[in-house]
């Protein structure tokens with residue numbers, strides 16, 4: 001496991017995430033198909049904002065169970081959070097915001113979020 005630095009485009013929202021990321025989930029829900037997120041899931045312990053929480057904007061839609069976080073300055077979707085089916089808190093990181101991850105090497109898993 002290693003720690004990767006990530007951020008939105010302008011840098012107002014930045015984070016560190018620890019883990020090994022060989023794959024990403026690409027979701028077809030109405031939000032992800034527009035934002036283009038490539039998501040990897042981790043625990044809150046492995047995710048740390050390195051910029052102030054106040055600079056993170058939150059978008060909720062549908063059942064409002066998932067918080068979609070983005071930068072209000074540059075508009076980039078950086079991560080999200082929600083509760084897994086077992087009740088544990090999960091963070092979904094947009095791997096597109098992590099420059100040292102080679103996106104073309106990720107194993108893509110399609111997720112049918114549109115059905116939820």
Ligand SMILES: [Zn+2]
Pocket residue numbers: 008009010011012013071072073074075076
């Ligand atoms: Zn930004």
